[in-house]
Amino acid sequence: MSDAVEGVYAAGRDGRPVLVHEYLNENYGLGDVSELLQLGRLGEEGEALTLTLSRKEITDLQNLANAFSFDYDEGFIEMCMDIHRFASEAAGDTLVFTETL
Numbered sequence: 067m068s069d070a071v072e073g074v075y076a077a078g079r080d081g082r083p084v085l086v087h088e089y090l091n092e093n094y095g096l097g098d099v100s101e102l103l104q105l106g107r108l109g110e111e112g113e114a115l116t117l118t119l120s121r122k123e124i125t126d127l128q129n130l131a132n133a134f135s136f137d138y139d140e141g142f143i144e145m146c147m148d149i150h151r152f153a154s155e156a157a158g159d160t161l162v163f164t165e166t167l
Contacts, residue, residue, distance in 0.1 A: 073088040074166075075165075083164070091139070093141060094145065096115055096116075096164075096165040099146065100117060103134075105119060115165040116163065118162050124150055127150055128147065
């Protein structure tokens with residue numbers, strides 16, 4: 067994914083990376099979900115940051131993004147909502163999202 071668009075990716079149904087959210091600016095990142103909202107588990111895949119979220123955490127993510135929509139960067143809130151939208155159609159009890167910069 068070296069020539070990939072900067073943003074958040076997850077495995078699609080075919081196992082290939084799917085762009086979930088293209089970064090709008092440099093004021094936020096995937097790690098902020100864990101840091102600001104205390105959700106998920108951060109990890110690394112090679113040099114890329116990963117965030118693993120359970121189904122409950124994905125629901126909490128949507129609720130918190132709505133509740134704090136005026137408190138955080140617009141791009142961050144949009145990323146949270148894009149993660150929730152992707153997850154609503156994805157399979158599995160947990161989902162792993164990867165940041166590409």
